[in-house]
Amino acid sequence: MNVMSRPPVMAPPPVPVSAPRSRRKSELLRSLPLYLSVAPFFVLFAIFGLFPLAFSLYLSFQKWDGIGPMRFVGWNQFAYLLTDSYFWQAIVNTLEIWLLATFPMICISVVLAFLLSSPLVKARGLYQIAFFLPHITSIVAIALVFGSLFSNQFGLLNALLTALGLGRVAWLSQPWGMKCAIAAMILWRTIGYHALIFLAGIQSIPSTLYEAARIDGAGSRQIFLSITLPLLRPVMLFTVITSTISGMQVFTEPQVLLGNDGGPGREGMTIVLYLYQQAFGSYHFGYGAAIGWGLFVLIALFSLLNWLLFQRS
Known part of the structure; x- marks a missing residue:
């Protein structure tokens, strides 16, 4: 066949x-x-x-009183922040209050969650509601109630100490008294909430582990120390990090209880209260923004430190 006679191939x-x-x-x-x-x-x-968030970062490089024009000052406010004695005092006060509140809170919350998970407990839902109520109660209302408890002159705690033949304690005038009062408010508000978180963690542990431990003759104390606590490590890490974040941002309790100056000697001055005083009391909005970003760095460092410690343990 002739090649030229073939039909042409059609393209798709x-x-x-x-x-x-x-x-x-x-x-x-x-x-x-x-x-x-x-x-x-x-x-x-x-x-x-x-x-x-972006505006606060921009504002931290400006000097502004909230009304007049902004003036760019660069890193000067962050440099002054590192040498500000009041800022470092606020950091120390915040850390002391956090230590006084966090470690007792974790210990009591774990024990309460372990007791609440017992099959002998009846009306567990009622206990859960009672534990969660303080967490959703107004912080201002809690601070007013605790102010009447820790009052120097007419407080209920001093009335109890007097009835027992002991001397009065100036809770709201002494450095450790003010910190203990603030930590007590944080404890009362957060123990029940974290107890419910630990209870959820305990309920996620397989029941076969507890049954095997009881068959081997382990008591409640051995089960708690050898099974419950080790398996609660992820929940405890979450609790420590969240309590660190919230503990570094304590504001309402000292502000209502002690005022904007943090009480005598500024012993109740926390970082956020100092931020509020500088920004909305002295109208140094740029420096207040710099304090906020300094607080962000502190929270990030402490959260990372807690994570590393728990990973190592």
């Missing part, structure tokens, strides 16, 4: 370029209701979360 028809674009457009139209349903969260987060 070209694919329209607009087909992928139309497909993407149709997929976008189908997904549009889903994007619109989650859009309010991201819009509100951008307005009330990202914008204040």
Whole structure:
């Protein structure tokens, strides 16, 4: 057959370029209701979360009283922050209050959760509600109640000490008295909440481990120390980190109990209270923003330190 007589080979028809674009457009139209349903969260987060965060970082490099024009000062406010004795005193006060509140809180919460997980406990739901109520109670109301408890002259604690033949204690005038009063408020508000978190962690532990331990003759104390505590390490890490973050941001308790100056000698002055005093008391908004970012660095360092310690243990 002659080669020239063969029928020509037909090339495949070209694919329209607009087909992928139309497909993407149709997929976008189908997904549009889903994007619109989650859009309010991201819009509100951008307005009330990202914008204040970015503006505070910008403001930390400015000197501004809230009314007049801003003046760029660079790193001067951060340099002054490192030499500010009041700031370092606020850090020490915050750490002392955190230590007084966190470690007793963790110990008591774990014990309460272990006792609440016992099958002998009846009306467990009622106990859970009672434990959670202090956490959702107004902090201002709690501070007012504890102010009447720790009052120097007419406090209920001093009335009890007097009835027992002991001397009065100036709770709201002595350095450790003020810190103990603030730590007591934090304890009362957070013990029940963390006890419920530990209870959830205990309930996630397989019951076969407890049954095997009881068959081997282990008592409640051995079960608690050898099974419950080691398996609660992830929950305890979460609790320590969250309590560190919240403990570094203590504000309402000392502000209502002791005032904006942190009490006599500034012994109750925390970092956030010092930030509030500088920004909204002295109208040093730029320096207040610098204090906020210094607090952010401290929280990040302590959270990392807690994580490393728990990983090593």
